[in-house]
Amino acid sequence: MNKIDFSLYQQIVVLTGAGISVASGLKTYRGAGSDSSEYDFADYGHIDRLKDDPMKVWKLYGKLRKDIIQAQPNSAHYSLAEFERRLLPNQNFTLITQNVDGLHQKAGSKNIVELHGNMHKTRCSNLECKLVPFKDEKVYTELPICDLCKSPLLPDVVLFGEKIPAFADWSSKRALRECDLFIAVGTSGTVSPAANFVRSAEYADAKTILVNLEPMEPKNPAFQDEINGKAEELLPRLMA
Ligand SMILES: [Zn+2]
Numbered sequence: 001m002n003k004i005d006f007s008l009y010q011q012i013v014v015l016t017g018a019g020i021s022v023a024s025g026l027k028t029y030r031g032a033g034s035d036s037s038e039y040d041f042a043d044y045g046h047i048d049r050l051k052d053d054p055m056k057v058w059k060l061y062g063k064l065r066k067d068i069i070q071a072q073p074n075s076a077h078y079s080l081a082e083f084e085r086r087l088l089p090n091q092n093f094t095l096i097t098q099n100v101d102g103l104h105q106k107a108g109s110k111n112i113v114e115l116h117g118n119m120h121k122t123r124c125s126n127l128e129c130k131l132v133p134f135k136d137e138k139v140y141t142e143l144p145i146c147d148l149c150k151s152p153l154l155p156d157v158v159l160f161g162e163k164i165p166a167f168a169d170w171s172s173k174r175a176l177r178e179c180d181l182f183i184a185v186g187t188s189g190t191v192s193p194a195a196n197f198v199r200s201a202e203y204a205d206a207k208t209i210l211v212n213l214e215p216m217e218p219k220n221p222a223f224q225d226e227i228n229g230k231a232e233e234l235l236p237r238l239m240a
Contacts, residue, residue: 004238006083009181009207010090014080015197016097016104016231019186019213023074023232026067026101047161050125054152055143061119061155062139068101068119069137076185076231077107079239084109094175096197098187100157113171115164115193121156124149176200185211186231189220198222211235 006012018026043049044060073081081104084093095112097104100119104112122136124146131148133156138144144153158164172193176182182201184194189210198208202222210216210223211234219226227234 003240004181004183004209006091006181006239007088010092011175011179011206012091012093012181013175013179013183013197013201013206014093014095015182015184015187015194016080016095016099017185017187017194018099020076020231020235021071021074021099021101021103022186023076023230024071024101024103026071026103042160045160047159049159050152050154054125054154057154057159058140058143061157062141065119065137065155066139071101071103073103073107074232076235077103077109079236080104081108083239084111092178094171094179096172096175098193113168113175115158115168115172117155117157117165119155119157122153123156124151125154126151172197173200177204179204179206181209182206183209183211184223185235187212188214189216189223189226190218195220195222211238 039060044056049056080095087093093111095104095109096115097112098115100116102118102120120135120137121133123133124131126149129146129149129151131146146153176197179201182198184198187194189212198220199222201208208223209225211227211231213228213230215228216226
């Protein structure tokens with residue numbers, strides 16, 4: 001498959017994972033593939049560290065924040081932003097991302113659902129606190145404390161052991177319920193969330209496509225088509 005006839009579809013949903021940001025110099029860092037990190041993500045990035053050693057969270061994410069701030073979008077991000085600008089009047093497009101790097105926004109995408117938060121922002125760890133997550137690119141060497149409630153601040157990302165934010169969860173489910181074309185890019189087709197999302201899309205009778213570097217193993221039959229290769233090479237051609 002070299003091209004998709006997008007005029008056939010009205011409710012288009014694209015899910016992106018870490019694979020789309022590799023060409024921007026960002027490693028995959030949540031779950032599998034994070035072996036190059038000097039810190040254990042499931043330990044340093046776990047919500048339980050809030051109780052015993054919240055600074056561990058910043059040790060892990062401080063370095064990532066630094067990398068993310070310097071990163072620039074690549075042609076895969078740009079082709080999705082360009083695609084959104086060219087939508088027909090009867091088309092809707094929802095970009096759901098597992099990434100916390102903010103590169104879709106930097107590339108110009110508008111309708112984005114961030115499943116795991118955004119590393120460019122900081123939030124209060126106290127769920128009752130009124131502090132609104134704020135833009136913050138600082139890399140802390142001492143634990144930052146909330147002005148309002150004196151609880152530790154955290155990067156505005158979903159930590160291990162935490163749930164996907166309610167609004168992101170609701171928005172992605174709603175988009176999938178109505179979709180007639182679902183494309184997953186740079187993420188494994190066999191694990192969550194792509195594996196769950198494609199089932200929802202299948203249930204909605206959507207066309208389903210996986211674009212990923214690695215061939216699916218085992219095959220997830222909910223994906224009707226699979227295209228293997230680099231996102232930054234494939235997407236500009238597919239979305240053109
Ligand atoms: Zn607070």
